[in-house]
Amino acid sequence: MGAQDLRSAPARLGASWSRSFRPLSGPIAVWPIGTISFLLSLLSMPSSRLRFLLALPLLLGACRDSKIAVYQIPKENDAPAPAVAAAVPLAGDMAGTVVAKADGPGLTWTAPAQWQSKPASGMRKATYVVAEGAELAVTAFPGDVGGELANVNRWRGQLAVTPITEAELPGAVTRLTADGLQIVVVDILGGTPDKPARMLGAMVPNGGATWFFKLIGPDSTVAMAKPAYLEFLQTLKVADASTPAAAPVTAEAAAPAPVDMANTIVNKAEGPGLKWTVPANWQSRPATAMRKATYAVPGENGAAGDLSVTAFPGDVGGELANLNRWRSQLQLAPLAEADVAAAVTRLSPNGLSVTVVDFSGGTPDKPARLLGAIVPYEGATWFFKLTGPVDLVAREKPAFLNFVQSLQAP
Numbered sequence: 001m002g003a004q005d006l007r008s009a010p011a012r013l014g015a016s017w018s019r020s021f022r023p024l025s026g027p028i029a030v031w032p033i034g035t036i037s038f039l040l041s042l043l044s045m046p047s048s049r050l051r052f053l054l055a056l057p058l059l060l061g062a063c064r065d066s067k068i069a070v071y072q073i074p075k076e077n078d079a080p081a082p083a084v085a086a087a088v089p090l091a092g093d094m095a096g097t098v099v100a101k102a103d104g105p106g107l108t109w110t111a112p113a114q115w116q117s118k119p120a121s122g123m124r125k126a127t128y129v130v131a132e133g134a135e136l137a138v139t140a141f142p143g144d145v146g147g148e149l150a151n152v153n154r155w156r157g158q159l160a161v162t163p164i165t166e167a168e169l170p171g172a173v174t175r176l177t178a179d180g181l182q183i184v185v186v187d188i189l190g191g192t193p194d195k196p197a198r199m200l201g202a203m204v205p206n207g208g209a210t211w212f213f214k215l216i217g218p219d220s221t222v223a224m225a226k227p228a229y230l231e232f233l234q235t236l237k238v239a240d241a242s243t244p245a246a247a248p249v250t251a252e253a254a255a256p257a258p259v260d261m262a263n264t265i266v267n268k269a270e271g272p273g274l275k276w277t278v279p280a281n282w283q284s285r286p287a288t289a290m291r292k293a294t295y296a297v298p299g300e301n302g303a304a305g306d307l308s309v310t311a312f313p314g315d316v317g318g319e320l321a322n323l324n325r326w327r328s329q330l331q332l333a334p335l336a337e338a339d340v341a342a343a344v345t346r347l348s349p350n351g352l353s354v355t356v357v358d359f360s361g362g363t364p365d366k367p368a369r370l371l372g373a374i375v376p377y378e379g380a381t382w383f384f385k386l387t388g389p390v391d392l393v394a395r396e397k398p399a400f401l402n403f404v405q406s407l408q409a410p
Helices: 003-020 033-043 049-063 148-158 166-172 219-234 319-329 337-343 390-405
Strands: 116-118 126-131 134-142 174-178 181-192 195-206 209-218 283-285 293-298 304-313 345-347 354-363 366-377 380-388
Touching (some): 134 219, 148 166, 148 181, 148 209, 174 219, 195 219, 209 219, 219 304, 219 319, 304 390, 366 390
Antiparallel strands (some): 126 134, 134 209, 174 181, 181 195, 293 304, 304 380, 345 354
């Protein structure tokens, strides 16, 4: 190649560029500036044909079409939220009514008159205020909810009490029956040293579900409520599938059982009970769901006293708790353990051990008196309580003591 050929090379190269170069398509077209500078410097040099030929492939390679692929990546959608189960409709006020569960009819019961019913919540079938600071909750869940031991230990944990083992379970529960239902009852004391608490709990399997009746509150309050709680459990029964929801039922509205218990044997869950002879002027009344017997004791000017007979398994909280429960009914201050000996009279008719008390209290405009007898017998405790106007009960005290002396085992 001569000098003239070399001098004309740029013109020829430019024509080649115009034929081979096409603007880059796409969103961005960038010509490498460093490459252009390098190639022009080679062409401007007075060099040999070899140097030019070496530069030419680089120039042509740099001018070859460049295809830029543009990828559009779709935005990732958020993972769908997990399906949420449909909310279960809240139950209404279930006091003394038929409570339906998922797979059929539930239970029905009679609540003591002094318990105050509250509207049920999302998890509760019923709620009652039993006393100040003490509340009873009724719940029901499918299956056995982990079994007896797990449920007992769950309740113990709520009172900061250590769990028990399977071997300790029989000694920690009391087993009752009511209307063919099997009831497991626990009495748990716990809480903290400055705030002791107590819980009465009952588990009732029924129709593939388990019902729970839990009363919790201050130790002394729950102890006094224990007899009423046990009476409440004895009213539990299976509801007929066709039975419509009923209005709340209280103790006064309970249907009576027409049984005259005077001078007859009264059966308890574990076997035969006690029998007695009633004074001639006492008028037998039908027993209720919570009582073994009821007697009206007539007085002057239309006044009347009431004698009730009840019986429950175990010691029902112990002697002191039962005495203080009765005292609270008369608005009297509770006794201390040291006061018990002076407050009671102990009798032993027909081989039975009987504790008798005589309390006067009430209100200034309505004074009242209570004669009570506590009789442990065959793993249960029987209660005989006469209440009424002060003068009437004072007049009937000899008859009451004669009545207690007539108590005997069958």
